[in-house]
Amino acid sequence: MDGLLALYIFMLAAFTGYEIIAKVPVILHTPLMSGSNFIHGVVVVGAMLMLGQADTPAQQAIGFFAVALGAANAAGGYVVTERMLAMFKKKEA
Amino acid sequence: MTLPIYVQGAWFLGAALFIVGLKGMSSPASARKGIVIAGYGMLVAIAATFLIPGLQNIALMALALALGGSAAWISGQKVKMTDMPQMVAIYNGMGGGAAAAIAAIEFAKGDAHSLATTVLAVIGALIGAVSFTGSCVAWAKLQGVLKKAYRLPAQNAVNIVLALIAIALGGAMVAMAPAQPALIFGFFAVALLLGLIVTLPIGGADMPVVISLFNAFTGLAVGFEGYVLGNPALIIAGIVVGAAGTLLTQLMAKAMNRPISNILFTPMVASGPGEAISGSMKELSALDAAAMMRYASKVIIVPGYGMAVAHAQHKVWEMTSMLEEAGVEVKFAIHPVAGRMPGHMNVLLAEAGVPYDKIFDLEEINGEFGQADVALVIGANDVVNPTARTDKASPIYGMPILDADKAQNVIVIKRGKGTGYSGVENALFYTDNCRMLYGDAQPMAGEIIQHLKAMG
Numbered sequence: 001m002d003g004l005l006a007l008y009i010f011m012l013a014a015f016t017g018y019e020i021i022a023k024v025p026v027i028l029h030t031p032l033m034s035g036s037n038f039i040h041g042v043v044v045v046g047a048m049l050m051l052g053q054a055d056t057p058a059q060q061a062i063g064f065f066a067v068a069l070g071a072a073n074a075a076g077g078y079v080v081t082e083r084m085l086a087m088f089k090k091k092e093a
Numbered sequence: 094m095t096l097p098i099y100v101q102g103a104w105f106l107g108a109a110l111f112i113v114g115l116k117g118m119s120s121p122a123s124a125r126k127g128i129v130i131a132g133y134g135m136l137v138a139i140a141a142t143f144l145i146p147g148l149q150n151i152a153l154m155a156l157a158l159a160l161g162g163s164a165a166w167i168s169g170q171k172v173k174m175t176d177m178p179q180m181v182a183i184y185n186g187m188g189g190g191a192a193a194a195i196a197a198i199e200f201a202k203g204d205a206h207s208l209a210t211t212v213l214a215v216i217g218a219l220i221g222a223v224s225f226t227g228s229c230v231a232w233a234k235l236q237g238v239l240k241k242a243y244r245l246p247a248q249n250a251v252n253i254v255l256a257l258i259a260i261a262l263g264g265a266m267v268a269m270a271p272a273q274p275a276l277i278f279g280f281f282a283v284a285l286l287l288g289l290i291v292t293l294p295i296g297g298a299d300m301p302v303v304i305s306l307f308n309a310f311t312g313l314a315v316g317f318e319g320y321v322l323g324n325p326a327l328i329i330a331g332i333v334v335g336a337a338g339t340l341l342t343q344l345m346a347k348a349m350n351r352p353i354s355n356i357l358f359t360p361m362v363a364s365g366p367g368e369a370i371s372g373s374m375k376e377l378s379a380l381d382a383a384a385m386m387r388y389a390s391k392v393i394i395v396p397g398y399g400m401a402v403a404h405a406q407h408k409v410w411e412m413t414s415m416l417e418e419a420g421v422e423v424k425f426a427i428h429p430v431a432g433r434m435p436g437h438m439n440v441l442l443a444e445a446g447v448p449y450d451k452i453f454d455l456e457e458i459n460g461e462f463g464q465a466d467v468a469l470v471i472g473a474n475d476v477v478n479p480t481a482r483t484d485k486a487s488p489i490y491g492m493p494i495l496d497a498d499k500a501q502n503v504i505v506i507k508r509g510k511g512t513g514y515s516g517v518e519n520a521l522f523y524t525d526n527c528r529m530l531y532g533d534a535q536p537m538a539g540e541i542i543q544h545l546k547a548m549g
Contacts, residue, residue: 003209006320006328013316013329016112017336024119026348026454029435033341034181035118035128036334037308039111041184042135043191043315043331044158045104045142046322050198051157052148059198064153066194068161073188074139075162078132079169080180085118085125087443 034081041074096145103141104326110134111330115337138326161187174444175401178434179235182304185311186228192221192314197281199321203271210321211270215263217317219284224310226288231304234295244294252291252357259283291357299356301434302345306353309338348429351492372523374510379537382469382504382530383544389466391422393458395497396442398432399472399508405534406445409471412538413447415545425451426458426468426495428476459496468500470521472507472534478519489517503527506537 024032047070051063111134117127139158143151165184172180196218199206206214233239245251262280266272272280295303312334319327346353386392400409413423425447431438442452453461462468470477477497480487497503498521505522507529521527530537 003207009325009328010316010320010332013332014336017115017312017333017338018340020112020116020119020333021337021340025121026429027436027439027452028119028121028124029341029345030177030181030432030437030440031124032118032436033305033308033338033434034177035115035131036312036337036341037181037185037188038128038135039115039131039330040188040308040312040315040334042107042111042138042327043188043195043311043318045138046195046315046318046324046327047191048139048142048148048154048158049145049322049324050195051150051154052145053202054150054198056201059201060150060153062194062197062201063150064157066191066198067154067157069187069194070191071158071161072165073184073191074135074165076165076169076180076184076187078128078135079166080172080177080184081118081128082125082132083169084174084177084440085128087440 031081031084034077034084038074038077038081041070041077044070044074046070100141100145103137103144104324107134107138107141108326108329110137112333115333174441175398175432176236177440178301178304178432178437179232181434182228182235182300182307183232185304185308186225186232189221189224189228189307189311189314192311192318193218193225193281193284195318196221196321197277200266200272200277201274206270206321208267211267213317214321215266215280217314217321218281219259219263220310221314221318222281222284223288223291224307224314226285227292228288228304228307228311230289230292231300231307235300239293245290248294252287255283255287255290259287295356299351301430301437302342302351302353302356304434305338305342305345309335309342312336312338345430345435348435348493372525374522374529375527377504377528377530379530379540380544381528383541383548385502385504386416386421386467386469386541387419387545387548389421391424391461391465392416392467392469393424393426393462393465393497393500395426395428395468395470395473395477395495396431396438397428397471397473397476398438399474400506400534401432401438401441401472403472403508403534405471405538406441406447408535408538408542410442410445410447412542412545413451415542419545419548423451424453424458424461426462426497427452427454428473428495429455429493431473431476455493455495462496462499465500466502468497468503470497470503470505470507471538474507474519475517477521478517479524480517480520484520487517497521498524498527501526504530506530506532506534508533 047066054060054063114127114131117123316331481492
């Protein structure tokens with residue numbers, strides 16, 4: 001990827017992350033940490049790409065490990081966040 | 094490799110859904126919808142990846158997804174709300190591990206890369222590996238597997254030397270790319286060890302901030318590896334989380350009045366007896382406690398992690414309802430780090446059915462303790478310790494506390510005479526207006542309810 005273009009993406013993404021969190025009530029800190037934890041679970045996609053190009057047994061083993069860990073990050077992050085936020089839902093009436 | 098437009102489009106959609114989802118999660122009303130939206134983003138991104146032509150090891154990939162995903166899904170469903178922080182830590186560590194493993198394969202393949210790519214791959218690998226082992230230690234501590242803080246002599250020097258070695262090895266990998274397997278192996282070994290050594294001496298009370306910091310780390314690692322892979326979806330998701338996580342970490346550290354550098358380099362330790370505390374702890378019975386609150390006009394409840402561990406939330410809420418029926422004004426005061434993470438106690442109280450409008454945070458409620466007849470402290474300790482205001486030698490000096498000691502009477506429900514999570518003696522328990530109610534929070538709240546019933 002074009003290095004300078006990536007730099008722009010880095011900058012804009014950093015601002016986006018900062019702005020989204022800046023005005024969050026304390027009660028949502030824990031679910032939000034958990035929710036952002038889920039989002040970086042997208043690392044599983046990167047792990048899949050690497051495993052898809054692995055061509056020695058060692059690379060396959062590390063790739064397998066990476067995909068399993070990434071999948072656990074995504075799945076676990078989702079379940080835990082959803083369970084916490086489900087409890088907030090009803091109290092909004 | 095050039096990817097088909099539908100794969101790129103799906104990743105773009107995934108990244109957009111992540112941002113919309115995260116935005117949704119930043120307000121209570123839309124939070125639930127937010128995580129579901131982000132969840133769809135994840136499904137779209139993963140499904141599209143399978144459609145890339147020419148990928149090998151598809152069966153292995155599906156197996157790894159199924160194994161990792163289902164194990165985490167099931168454990169996530171089962172975990173109790175009180176144990177939530179360590180689950181976040183372990184899932185986060187896994188993400189860091191995945192990012193480090195991606196880099197490991199990149200290095201092993203040794204394909205020709207630009208300088209920027211190699212540098213970012215190394216940095217991503219380093220912080221991903223630190224986040225992996227560090228988060229595992231954080232999990233072990235909060236889960237109670239690791240009971241005490243292990244502090245090396247000259248801990249800070251060891252930390253710095255290890256970090257420098259890791260950076261030097263990383264530098265060597267950039268300079269000598271493609272690196273030899275021995276160098277790659279050494280680099281990862283030191284990086285993993287660094288996460289372990291840095292986290293081991295950190296006390297449980299500081300752990301939430303550390304978990305949040307590692308969460309930001311993993312985000313950055315994912316973002317950097319995304320650059321290496323040429324995948325903008327990973328870059329966006331990773332960097333958004335990295336920035337959001339960094340801010341969240343700062344907010345938490347501020348709430349505890351513990352600069353992040355202090356947490357990492359001068360962990361909280363019980364530094365001897367500190368200032369001598371005069372007076373004695375005075376006991377009272379559940380009946381007296383019930384009577385004091387029943388005939389009070391205002392009661393403020395300070396819940397702590399001990400209440401949650403004892404699963405007393407429901408009983409405490411039942412007791413609160415009875416007091417309110419008797420005309421007593423009852424409020425809950427939540428310290429920013431009550432529970433194990435900011436907002437954790439709110440989750441636990443919400444689970445028990447306590448409405449939002451009864452729950453107040455530190456700034457809102459601290460002025461009201463002076464007018465309260467009773468402050469009921471349940472399973473909280475360090476967050477009401479007045480030593481934090483007065484004793485400069487105390488490890489918790491400067492931490493904002495709930496001014497429970499300013500209430501007319503203080504009742505403390507506590508399992509035993511031990512100290513709190515920080516290991517610091519609590520001066521509140523020795524003051525004249527404080528009475529101790531020894532026992533588990535749940536049966537104690539039950540007893541108080543019985544007495545309240547008898548009083549009508």
